[in-house]
Amino acid sequence: MSDMLNFDNTQTAFINKTDNELKKAKFLFGMLGYAQLTRFAKPMLNFAFKYRLPIQTVLKKTIFSQFCGGENLMECKEQIDELYLNGEVMSILDYSVEGFENEPSFDNTLDVLLKICEFSEFQKQIPFLVFKPTGIGRLEVFRKVSENVTLSNSEAEEWDRIKERFETICRTVSETESLKIMVDAEESWSHAAVDKLTEEMMVKYNKRRTVVFTTIQLYLCNKYDYLKKLKDLGEKSQIKIGVKLVRGAYMEKERDRAFTNGYESPVCKDKATTDQNFENGSNYVLENLDVFDFFLGTHNELSCKLLAQKMMDSNIDNNDSRIWFGQLFGMSDNISFNMAQSGYNVVKYVPFGPIKDVMPYLIRRAEENSSVGSQSSREIQLLKKELQRRNKTKKAELV
Numbered sequence: 401m402s403d404m405l406n407f408d409n410t411q412t413a414f415i416n417k418t419d420n421e422l423k424k425a426k427f428l429f430g431m432l433g434y435a436q437l438t439r440f441a442k443p444m445l446n447f448a449f450k451y452r453l454p455i456q457t458v459l460k461k462t463i464f465s466q467f468c469g470g471e472n473l474m475e476c477k478e479q480i481d482e483l484y485l486n487g488e489v490m491s492i493l494d495y496s497v498e499g500f501e502n503e504p505s506f507d508n509t510l511d512v513l514l515k516i517c518e519f520s521e522f523q524k525q526i527p528f529l530v531f532k533p534t535g536i537g538r539l540e541v542f543r544k545v546s547e548n549v550t551l552s553n554s555e556a557e558e559w560d561r562i563k564e565r566f567e568t569i570c571r572t573v574s575e576t577e578s579l580k581i582m583v584d585a586e587e588s589w590s591h592a593a594v595d596k597l598t599e600e601m602m603v604k605y606n607k608r609r610t611v612v613f614t615t616i617q618l619y620l621c622n623k624y625d626y627l628k629k630l631k632d633l634g635e636k637s638q639i640k641i642g643v644k645l646v647r648g649a650y651m652e653k654e655r656d657r658a659f660t661n662g663y664e665s666p667v668c669k670d671k672a673t674t675d676q677n678f679e680n681g682s683n684y685v686l687e688n689l690d691v692f693d694f695f696l697g698t699h700n701e702l703s704c705k706l707l708a709q710k711m712m713d714s715n716i717d718n719n720d721s722r723i724w725f726g727q728l729f730g731m732s733d734n735i736s737f738n739m740a741q742s743g744y745n746v747v748k749y750v751p752f753g754p755i756k757d758v759m760p761y762l763i764r765r766a767e768e769n770s771s772v773g774s775q776s777s778r779e780i781q782l783l784k785k786e787l788q789r790r791n792k793t794k795k796a797e798l799v
């Protein structure tokens with residue numbers, strides 16, 4: 401295994417953090433470790449927002465500032481510049497307002513995306529845009545199209561508007577010099593419709609360069625085969641296929657729906673099987689870089705090391721422009737900063753939006769960090785190590 405990457409190097413990992421920021425992060429991850437607290441957070445926050453309790457300032461200084469870049473683009477700019485100037489870590493601005501299932505909200509998401517495109521176009525620290533399909537259309541419509549259910553007249557009109565928004569985003573990004581667009585993956589019952597649209601966009605816009613990236617969730621057993629299908633599409637249409645590989649974030653929802661509707665869950669039977677599927681997918685994409693551009697989205701240190709090792713074995717440069725590594729803002733800086741320092745292309749998803757509207761996103765981050773116990777404890781361990789290192793250095797300087 402490659403030992404060229406040292407994810408325990410906390411000096412590099414936290415180069416852009418002050419002592420106070422480290423202490424705050426340590427406190428926050430400590431709190432997230434209490435699953436009970438996270439469970440109660442959701443109803444408590446809903447109550448506070450409903451009765452307009454003054455909690456926004458506290459939230460903004462704590463969980464929001466840990467996991468979000470800001471409430472608007474200008475607030476994010478500071479964070480993005482810091483990531484890049486201190487560690488050459490790049491950013492993807494992720495408008496993380498979720499759950500408003502109506503046409504004005506879908507139009508607003510499109511407007512915001514077009515603004516992000518304009519904002520990012522000439523900033524080399526922002527190579528990608530990203531969106532969730534359910535940010536521009538209702539999940540139920542994606543489901544019906546995926547399952548070939550006949551749409552009512554009004555649903556057919558909705559579907560037309562979804563296709564228009566999808567196309568507008570991809571076309572606008574394709575007209576820039578080098579920006580790329582990532583389509584996030586969500587519930588599996590939306591996939592057939594989303595995949596078809598994304599494939600159409602790739603055929604249209606990935607001729608000259610790789611503009612459109614799809615996302616593959618490898619906790620779904622059948623997705624390795626989909627990679628092969630995409631490779632065929634790339635070869636047949638003479639285009640590059642952009643893929644982001646992730647394990648997948650909707651496991652409980654997938655299993656609950658399968659159980660309720662009496663079908664077999666599409667999610668791999670256990671974590672080890674997901675890990676194997678993820679590794680197989682990663683190897684397959686790397687072995688076919690003549691067709692694929694590759695984005696690995698993970699906080700798993702071993703997965704990053706395995707890919708780095710495989711790149712080295714295949715004589716692929718660390719900074720090969722076809723390969724990207726991605727983590728979420730506020731998490732796994734030890735991966736992001738150490739990889740960037742070794743020359744890899746590293747990007748952080750930087751979520752943003754009005755505090756109240758990004759609460760569903762923040763609650764998911766809190767749940768993820770409390771349920772995947774090891775993530776929080778790994779963060780705390782690294783933060784402690786860096787604080788101790790800095791204390792020692794200060795003492796040595798005094799002597």
Ligand SMILES: Cc1cc2nc3c(=O)[nH]c(=O)nc-3n(C[C@H](O)[C@H](O)[C@H](O)COP(=O)(O)OP(=O)(O)OC[C@H]3O[C@@H](n4cnc5c(N)ncnc54)[C@H](O)[C@@H]3O)c2cc1C
Pocket residue numbers: 583584585586615617619646647648649650651667668669670671672674696697698699700726727728749772
């Ligand atoms: C940059 C970036 C972009 C992302 N974009 C998306 C996206 O578009 N869509 C999306 O769904 N997710 C996305 N994610 C989240 C991702 O899918 C994972 O949920 C998250 O990163 C945790 O997985 P991991 O590889 O980092 O770490 P790990 O801790 O190694 O893996 C945890 C993951 O393993 C899987 N798993 C855990 N337990 C089991 C089990 N018992 N059986 C089967 N599988 C299990 C689950 O997928 C779980 O999330 C993104 C993550 C990053 C970093």
